[in-house]
Amino acid sequence: TEKENNGTNEASIHAYVGAGLQQPMDEIGKEFEKKYHIKVNYDYAGGGLLYSKVLASNKGDIFMPGTYFYVNELNKKGYITEVANITKHIPVIVVKKGNPKNITSLEDLGKPGIKLALNDEDNCIGRTFNKILSKAEKDHPDITKRIKNNTVVKGATVKQTLIYVELGQVDAGVVWRADAIEDKDKVNIIPINPKYNIIKTVPIAILKTTKNKKNARLFYDFVNTKGKEIFKKYGYEVVE
Amino acid sequence: MLEIQNLKKKLNNFTLKIDNLKIENNDYFVFLGLSGSGKTTLLEIIAGFRKANEGKLILNGEDITKKPINERKIAMCNGRYLFPHLTVKENIGFGIKEKNNEKLKMIKNICKILKIEHLLDRYPKNLSMGEQQRVALAMALVLKPEVILLDEPLSSLDRLIHEKLLYELREIYNKSNITIIHVTHDFNEAIALAKHIAIIKNGKIEQVGTVDEILKKPKNKFVAEFTGVRNLLDGYIEEKNGKYIFSNGKIDIYMDYKCQCGRALIGIRPEDIMIISHCKCHYRNENIYSGKIVEIFPSSLCTYRVILNVNGLNLNCEVVKCKADKMRLKKDSNVNFCITTAIPIKEL
Amino acid sequence: MLEIQNLKKKLNNFTLKIDNLKIENNDYFVFLGLSGSGKTTLLEIIAGFRKANEGKLILNGEDITKKPINERKIAMCNGRYLFPHLTVKENIGFGIKEKNNEKLKMIKNICKILKIEHLLDRYPKNLSMGEQQRVALAMALVLKPEVILLDEPLSSLDRLIHEKLLYELREIYNKSNITIIHVTHDFNEAIALAKHIAIIKNGKIEQVGTVDEILKKPKNKFVAEFTGVRNLLDGYIEEKNGKYIFSNGKIDIYMDYKCQCGRALIGIRPEDIMIISHCKCHYRNENIYSGKIVEIFPSSLCTYRVILNVNGLNLNCEVVKCKADKMRLKKDSNVNFCITTAIPIKEL
Amino acid sequence: MRNLLKFISLSALSIFVIFIIFAVLTIVGKVSIETLEEAIFSKEIQFAIKLSLMTASIATLIGAIVGIPSAYALARYNFKGKELIDSLVDLPVILPPLISGFALLVFFGNTLIGGIAESIINIIFSPIGIIVAQFFVATPFIIKTSKAVFEGIDEKYEYIAQSLGISRLKSFFKVILPMAKNGILAGMILAWARSIGEFGATLMLAGATKMKTETLPIAVFLNISVGKLELALSVAFIFLVVAVLIIFSIKTIVKIGDNYEP
């Protein structure tokens, strides 16, 4: 029989997790269940959407969006009891497999004739990339403007940008490294010059709304220990 | 007894208004009126389909003005509204509360009477108009309700079935205790069936009475014309030796009944003018005239309409065909004729 | 000329089959048949609404079997299908190609004739059934097409308007060059209007001819009954001194026409039996009988149906009311009567 | 061109259908047999298929139970503010599903009335939530389609049924419902289709928990989120085939029973 989770059921945990983290987290969940016989119900969606859900439902135990930003927001509202960083989120450039337009650096994105897919500046990756650009502005004046001119579409999610690159609708995009690695047979990854790059982290937090602190705590600790190994296996750089 | 009290219903620029009308139990009551006179509207108010603006309906002492349709024990019958998703059999069985076997028997019975046994498995869409009418009739008749409402039930039937159904209706009526309220524009239908007739015009009842009363004493010109009077004469009635004689300067007519003297309107039905070969009539010694045929044309299966001119007065006269042929009636020929009955019309 | 050649149409267990029929230009042709005989179906095939399974339609030499409806110059008229979203005025103006002023004039004209001027701004939903019929009639008439198809155009009209419209139809027909094909189950309507009549039964034409032919020489029992013959007698006809006499052992009747001798079926219309007060008839010296009244009841406005018994034979007879009243006809009384016309029926 | 109307209308239909077919073919074109097999034999996808079919069917059924009488009320009765209520019914169609889902989440999670409902049957983050979300989003289609059909049926049929001794309620079931059958069914199929394709509101209210609240469209979403585009398309394809087959068979079955239209 299905075990329902609404916080009252001791044998399960409701965890809001960024949709991009599915593969490692699914595996972590299995291991955790095997060990503690506690079922983990992952609720996968984009970080912001999860943030809204927490506020709307007043329910849930674990919050693990793709970026720290939302944990911070929830923290301000007093929804967080504990938080720790698990992995790094590193912005990279992706191009179609084989790199037909021969893009090798951030500067190349500003070349005429290049079609770019970026994310909206309200989005975490979009915001981060804007900051990267203003750092690069010092060495490459006008790069922001040139890149903006080359941008033909803005996606709402990282995956949307990736799809545009894979389908060849655009020549390049900027996404998180972990997302790009999942699709590495379809795209080439070009690192951004560390001089300009800004690295974000993926945190895990225990929610104040949890009805079973003990179990939430168990899972939180599990992700912080065994979980990091699994993340490594999937190509993530973990925060030690 | 069904009583209609101070009924009023406004529709656009049409108003139905019936002050007081009583329909006895087991009556065969026919509302007779021109098209657009409000017959259907009245029937639908009685059935509860439409709400009147004012007035009351009382059935056997009980006020049913606000009763739900299905509790009125009044069944409406209309061939245009058979249920399209049901077969004829299912349509007829629609309101029957009895169980299977009994139900089937009732259906079979009524179908036999109405000659629609062969249609039982058809859907209404595949019936002709006349067949539809008969099915509707069966649907209501099979239920034997207290009052049955018929909205022109015979109006799209052909002559043969019309005739048969007419007698069937009479028989069913005679055998049962149903009150039938029948709406039609066909006077012959009314005469053949009705005990009482109400003549309705423009939403108002012009005259109510037995068939005889209406035929012999039409209240006004409208009723007279509607009941077949085609010749209306305006003049004076005088009494002479106990006999009442109408005169308008062109023609003098002996009346049958005691009449009011003075200015008068009288009417003659075309059927009550007989063309005679000799100058003597079998049925009457007075009221013999001679005139000229102005026009002659067929008006039905066995009749001609003849327009006669006497002293500049045109009279409509109906002649049986065989007689007309025998007498070789032709336009412009001169003939003798007799007025067998002239009726006084109350209204001037 | 409209020719129908080898037409065949199957519908469920009904088949319409017309081998060869010609309708002259400017004819007033009436299809007369019981309900369910296929009149509407035939009309709709002529109009192009339905496709026949086999056969051809030829209008003035041109094969129109496959022509689109709107190019046939055949207008169908049906009161049940007025356009609900258009006012009466717009409905009538629907097919008119002329421009505003002219159009309005045409509409006004036809409305005057059909007495529907006061309805011009109403919507069909707010019309009574009779009013709807007249509007439909107006819609087709105003267009003056080559052929006009009327599916029971007078069937839900009341007596007065029926009578008036009948003569209007005659007039419109007389004044124009239209061919009218009219479908009805009302024999009187057919007689009053038709030049030619086709009697249709069960999808097949029983007899075609002028009104006179059909009345005087019904091809078979069905046609006879349908045209009002209510007395059918089976017996033998013999010639005696140039006269043809029918006999069946109970009654001997002198025939009017030259007849085939031998076994024969003859018919008598109720209207052709006259009850006479003396034992002499004005119109005939032969065919005088005496019998007993078995039943008598009103059958229409001015007539009684009387059932007479002669030697055990029941005869239906129609008597004008005034006459019956004068003669004090009553059940079980004995009377003399005369058979004015008896017609031979071809089929045995 | 003898029959211009036929030509135009069939052309329009062809254009739209071809457009749809092409769009679907692009999906099919991206799917390889292997991934399709992988998808079909995956426990997770099988669960999602079952869950989707079940929730969509239940939601449509409840939607019909609520929606058909509502449609009847809108078609037959006059009351104040009818036009406004009629417009309100369109709201769930207008609202972006995410917002609908959010509103429902707040309703059941943070309000008194919703809280009572939630405490009786567990709606949030449960399969029941899927049904509620689909019900909310799909019912307007049943209401609107049924209403249009009810309005086309002459009231006199009901009246006559009643005058034959049948109660109002029975006349609805015995006359109006069967007469409106085809239209109502069209509405229910639309609603079912909308339910089975519903994603945003479900995501919000029920969440995207695997083997628990993962319907087919959510499976598609989850696969897209991890870049498994091909698998996502395979799932979408399976989904398509299942849905079309079911709709097609319902229509065929109904056609067979539908013998009063020759």
Added chain:
Amino acid sequence: MRNLLKFISLSALSIFVIFIIFAVLTIVGKVSIETLEEAIFSKEIQFAIKLSLMTASIATLIGAIVGIPSAYALARYNFKGKELIDSLVDLPVILPPLISGFALLVFFGNTLIGGIAESIINIIFSPIGIIVAQFFVATPFIIKTSKAVFEGIDEKYEYIAQSLGISRLKSFFKVILPMAKNGILAGMILAWARSIGEFGATLMLAGATKMKTETLPIAVFLNISVGKLELALSVAFIFLVVAVLIIFSIKTIVKIGDNYEP
């Protein structure tokens, strides 16, 4: 309870409408005047409103031009595979919008026929793309609703119109279209509502570029997905008010012109 049917049907309607109102109220309750003002006076939101209204209207119009004849074809003509085509028309409703958007993207970006269309008018990543996506998703509603209404209209009306000398095509415009007006309009309003609420397909095909392809639901989505919940709800609220007002006024205007039903 004299009129049980009325009671039941009005109850059902009330329940559903109250449910909707509560759901909407939760949205309203979360919106503060300040954020509402912020939203209303934001250039971006104003642009999104205009864009949404325009694209949804155009998509509905094109949907009507294609959909009404298609519905007529489905209602009147018999041809092989009609049931299948009828089911295919439901596909855009069934498909999760993200998948529809993806399919359209591939169609216009990566296939020959689509490529030709794309080279004539720029569809991908442009406002035209929004219209195409909305058209694809919303047209089935026009087709299905109109079809149901067409089926309810007796063919004889057309025949009689034609026998009065009017061509088939004209009889469609002069008779069938006006008679089906209300039903078609209901379908078009549904389609418009669906278009204006459409999000997934638009996001895929046209992208979420501010001041270019950002419609209201995309604005809502963007705001939600970055956690700007209150702003998202404000936008949703504006969106609701605008849509309901428009639908309500259309219905009222139509009612006024609709004088043949007393």
